[in-house]
Amino acid sequence: MPRSLIVKLGAIGDVIMTLPAAFALHESGHEIHWICGRGVLPILELYPWVHPIPVDERALLQSSLIQRLQTMIGLWRKLGLSHYDTIATIYYDRRYQTLTLPVRARRKILLRQGDRALDLLPNRHHTDEYARLLVGEDAGPVPDSLAPIFPANLPPSPLPPPQRMRIVLAPAGAKNLLRDDALRRWPAESYVSLAGIALEAGYEVVLAGGPDDVWIRPYFEHLPVIDLIAQLSLPQLLALFDASAAVVTHDTGPLHLAGITKTRLLGIFGPISPWERLPRRPGTAAIWGGEGFACRPCYVAGNFAACTNNLCIQQVTPAMAFQQLQVLLEGEPASPFVVVPQPPPGAFV
Template sequence: MSRRVLVVRSDNLGDVLLAGPAVRAVAANADEVSFLAGPRGRAAAELLPGVDRVLSWCAPWIDPEPPAATPASLGELRDRVRAVRPDRALVLTSFHQSPLPMALALREAGVPWIGAISEDYPGSLLDLRHRVDGDPPEPERALSLAEAAGFRLPPGDDGKLAITGPLPDVTALTGEPGYVVVHPAASAPAREWGAERYAEAVEALVEHGYRVVLTGAPGDRELSRRIACPGALDLTGHTDLRELAAVLAGAAVVVAPNTGPAHLAAAVRTPVVSLFAPVVPAARWAPYGVPVELLGDQDAACRDSRARRCPVAGHPCLNRVGAAEVLTAVRRLTAKRAGRVRQLEHTGGAA
């Protein structure tokens, strides 16, 4: 089996986290795993079990704000790949992305064997052209490529999302575990619930006795300010990614749209109330491997459009969801988790 393997997954934080099971399969059968991520996903790559080193390069055919594809930029990619001397590479992509531009760049960098999922004719760019039937969740789709290349998860690996530990102690920020995290922001406006709806939901949760913690990046502070109410703790902009993972791990439930932190919650095994806009399929992109309450009209007119901004006036797929539905979903998930903990305690298991 290969000694040095390069795994490529460009795009955002969540996309990289969803590649985790495939990476662990590779790591179980290789001496060294390098991970090539885009700048938006690098921090997530650094959390993945099995990754020995992380490279970063912004792919101009994938990034939503693409840089110019210049000889100098492509030369930087070539030099970074050559420095790790991979003898195999797996190029992971979403269903709507082509792996062939990256495969061409890797060939130019001297990678002797490349595998990818490709509907397009790859010519000599791929040694393994893998096909995927049906509509599997993204982690299973990526793992199927690793398996087709001869990499399998080790015994005892459940194939769910995971990050490396230990996580930092954040109780000084959050208080004791058991709160509800509300993470309102997403990378595309079409995936976000309205701020007014979030404000109503946060107020309803607080009124019904839940401790609410708001999270987000520094650029989300204005959004969180509009959502917060007395009794809600606002940690927006106050955590790095590993600290955010610890905050999510301490939550009973996370309320979030289709965004990277929803997948980070799944990676620390926290249930998610997913406010999911159907611009991409929930079957592929909903939080994976944890209990999920999926809210939002999955048959709305924007379905499968991949729109970054809502193409329908009023954003009805999400804005028809009310605070009462979120409250009910949180109650269901907290009740399920409490029942699961009681069952494990009775049987001597671990939560």
């Protein structure tokens, strides 16, 4: 049986968007091994066809030189003198290739800017781009986009069944070990206003997020929301989303986690095109702020423009978000859709 090795430590969204391509390889007869960070390991463990090889990404990326070398050598010992049909290092940085230095492979893939075959092409969904890189284009054009891969088993929801319709907000996020991408975050004040509108309309509102998201708690102290930030494992977070009516968030890990559940999902975008990131399954939608902004989108190959004020995503108001949330809750669109709000008359963009 041919074997493929994927090198993608994180982040959550990138790992989830790589899963459909990995599954396509698996369906074609490949055994899938995956070098991953400990942070995303609980996600990959939900897919029995993936053989994860965890590495301490914090020690690898943020520790002293000696600790980095020790972590690298520990990984090499796990890999041994393995042989793979394909090694796909889903990074532009060549240094990530050192993770598989002792491993032999017939084909090695590394992202490379300016090379059409190895670059992530703009305005195409990253799921399809990862599939193009991993599976190849030998079969010719692929008319159908790849859908998210749902996990096999989820734990019970951490909350009892709601008495009212439950809405989950993931208002922080957009932060990982290496940086904080605040430009793609919808303002905390907008989430607070949306929570207030939803509560007044009779919904139950739950806050969700990871340990790095506790900074946002004080914004909601005056509202009767259920705060589960930093209290759930990733499988429990998936179970919460799966048992809720809808999730609202921006382009961050919870967006992609919600995409592999059956909840309705509303994503709020600005500097990044939703056509590249929004999970493509029934019941998902996005609002893309910044119509008329010549600089939108400004995210290319992992980098944003030198911007200090994300007016594009601020163009999305809480009232707009609640209106589209109701559209989702009243039905289940067969395919994702994107709403582009018009700027107010006379606005300078």
